[in-house]
Amino acid sequence: MASDSSPASVPATAATVTTAVPARLDRLPWSRWHWMIVIGLGTVWILDGLEVTIVGNVAGRLAEEGSGLDITAAQVTGIAAALYVAGACTGALFFGWLTDRYGRKKLFMVTLAVYLGATAMTALSFESWWFFLFRFLTGFGIGGEYAAINSAIDELIPSLYRGRVDLIINGSYWLGAIGGALLSVVLLDTAIFPADLGWRLSFALGVVLGLVILLVRRHVPESPRWQFIHGKEEDAEALVSSVEREIEQEKGEPLPPPAGEITIHQRKSIGFGLIAKTVFGRYPRRAFLGLSLFIGQAFLYNAVTFGFGTILITFFDVPTGHTGYYFAVIAAGNFLGPLLLGKLFDTLGRRIMISSTYLISGVLLFVTAWQFDRGSLTATSMTAWWCVVLFFASAGASSAYLTVSEIFPMETRAMAIAFFYALGTAAGGISGPLIFADLTESGVVGDTALAFRIGAALMCAAGVVAAFLAVKAERRSLEDIAEPLSVAKPTATVGSA
Template sequence: MSSSGVQMKEVRSLVPARMDRLPWARFHWMIVVGLGFSWILDGLEVQIVAANGYAETLGMGSFEVGLAGTFYLLGQVTGALVFGRLADRLGRKRLFILSLLVYLAGSAIAGLAFAPWFFYIWRFVAGAGIGGEYAAINSAIDEIIPSKYRGRVDIAINGTYWGGAALGAVANIFFLNTDLLPQDLGWRLSFFLGPVLGILIIWLRRHIPESPRWQMTHGREDEAEKNVSEIEERIRKEGKTFDDVDESKAITVKEYGQVPFLVIAKVLFRRYPRRTLVGVTMMVTQSFLYNAIFFTYALVLENFYDTPPASAGQYFIIFAIGNLAGALILGHFFDTWGRRRMLFGTYVLAGLILLASAFLFQAGVLNAATHTAFWCASFFFASAGASAAYLTVSEIFPLELRSQVISYVFSVGQLVGAIAPALYGALIGDGTDRTPLFWGYVLGSAIMMVGGVVSGVFGVSAAGKSLEDIADPLSLVEGPKTAVTPDAGGTGSAKSGDR
């Protein structure tokens, strides 16, 4: 039955098996560019706003600038929750176009701000668009990319946030240079950089099909089969070949309809409690550490190492490149060495390196360059682990509520992580006493290592497996016998173990 109690037609489908056995092709690059660009926009947006070029024009002090960040964060949480629900109900494609349009409008109109209250409203709107992107895009990527590439692709895409942040830092050098542009004009133009790039991406997204997996479970099996056939034909035209699909991999599903909140709660806390623990822990721990360092790195450099504000921005470019490199280089191993091993390793190594830097910082043997080098080394691993948090939450829950679960866990992580900037700002103080910040770094490293231990012990073995083998769709009537059982035993991982 559907969630409304109406008997629905059952269909036998090979859509998941057909999608997962495809070779890498130009079509998949289109998915990477068209859907993955969201994270570049988010990084670009945050870094441009962090430069505070608008503060003097709008008469905003430190509190008002911080409040602008709060509105953006609240917008992200709201957008994730609203658009995540709609993406599961109405489809991925409608929402990954709508959410991008919301972001474009919010960012561009914020660039026209004439008063703080106007700025806050449109920062909230821009945040809502980006929050919606996180929910809808991760779902679409994981449902379209073949299973053997899913880990590295998802991690690389999430890691491109740092490419956008580096781009934003470089853009600020130009837009906020008063020798080149008037102060009141430069920051406004910078707010249009993301929307201009986003318009091009909207055109590309129009050519990306709806997720065939979503269509399969929403009474649109004919459309799903047609979409997969068109994708296969595009790949054949590139001269690539692939095997015929194994008929034994077919699954029988029925239209499920909208998922009630009570059903979602039962899935999260009764059927998959350990997976829920892993997802929330990973998201909270990485969000806390990132917000603690990302939003206070300039204060540390300026207060403890007498680094000029302009130079602090240059150090950030190096920091961002280190983060991007970690996601791009290490992502491959999440598909070959396995999720649990890599999650444990990246989280724990990031924490240990940060812990070592804390003791060296307390001893007074670091300078701005060497402290930044330690941050780069720590976040080389942390960025891959943090990106894998989104991958993990996306792939370990049933298809029909995938976007919503991402939105819930993302929101919890964002809200808890929002505590970190204020806490670490207070620990930094005026830069005369290193001890409070030392203990803050110890806390951050311990929190990150806890995330690694939890994901290593209770994580799910998902490398190379079909999404339907990791978690049965709610609409499943009959399928292969390789599906992962609800969390039972010690790990809640796949029957065959991690690779």
């Protein structure tokens, strides 16, 4: 067991249960049931990508006369973007606590509903303050999604596939970005839609797609790992048994026996004090790793890609309605990174892949900044460079979510994801857009190049940290990577490496 100290104490009155549920889940072959999990949980990132990309691409249109809002492009990419991220940080912490207390399924239904309602209200914006308010609330919902969904993914997907599946699901954000970029080209065409209607329809379409996802997500089950710790061991056993029967029927052969059992003291909830003591007292190096990874990727993505459309318009005279074409290209590079590199996180391993993706993307970003600063780039070549940079950066950024969702104990998982997402994103994702909006608005090439260099430096620094501190979690049971706080006795047989 990976641990820096003895297990945390549990209530003396806690019931004790011995179960093979973790080992039974980890030895399952890939099946239709797992595809249902991927589709039900992963598709919301497509919506998130659609949403953020549309906002970035409509910034110029919203600032134009006749848009229906009295707002500037800098306010959209600066204030509105920062409020979206602030909402996401707040929502992650709030819903993360509820997710560990009341379960994954309840919360990933509630958070999607919040997200959809706020997006619908954004489409009805009539004043800038209304737009800002519902950008915050939209982020509030999506922040909760990060905690609930990443917890569920890791606890339902077999250890053999956990890394690549987590990366691809988080990377699916960029499928939505591609759709949002291309959609904005059509919806911002004033020959088709009036200037005050096209951007509203962009948000409205996201709501429609989200309602479809809400219907699909109803069939995603609760995490059996969460169930057996929270006094619902009979539900956990029934769920896993039904899944095993379904997969045996699908494959036409019996499943191999599970690797072992684990005995735990059941508990209803866990306090913030014990969570903080566990994360920072028991696993300080892992805490520093998670924070480094999140700050690096958050500044790069929230500061730089939010303003990509503005860069094209300001420095390359690309028409407002055409920025979507360019963004679709870099979004494709972002999605291909986790898709093509994801398997290597399970085979070559977490440490080498996390550190290399961060370092390679950081170095390439330095080169891009140098070429941009000396005036060597066009809109096309700039986009090509960004596509390559983000191919590696996207895999690295997705691995940040994977890392914090698997290296801390089961009872703290959702809150750990929420905490590192909130703290890292607040550092890079709130300050980043505000700083970057000012640098871009200046119209000075050197100012924008400086923002690129800051993002590159933070990515490289995180890569160095990962090279020394990343946990070798590939193909290992979650209970082996981080012993549950509720464990009753050492169990080295569960999913051991």
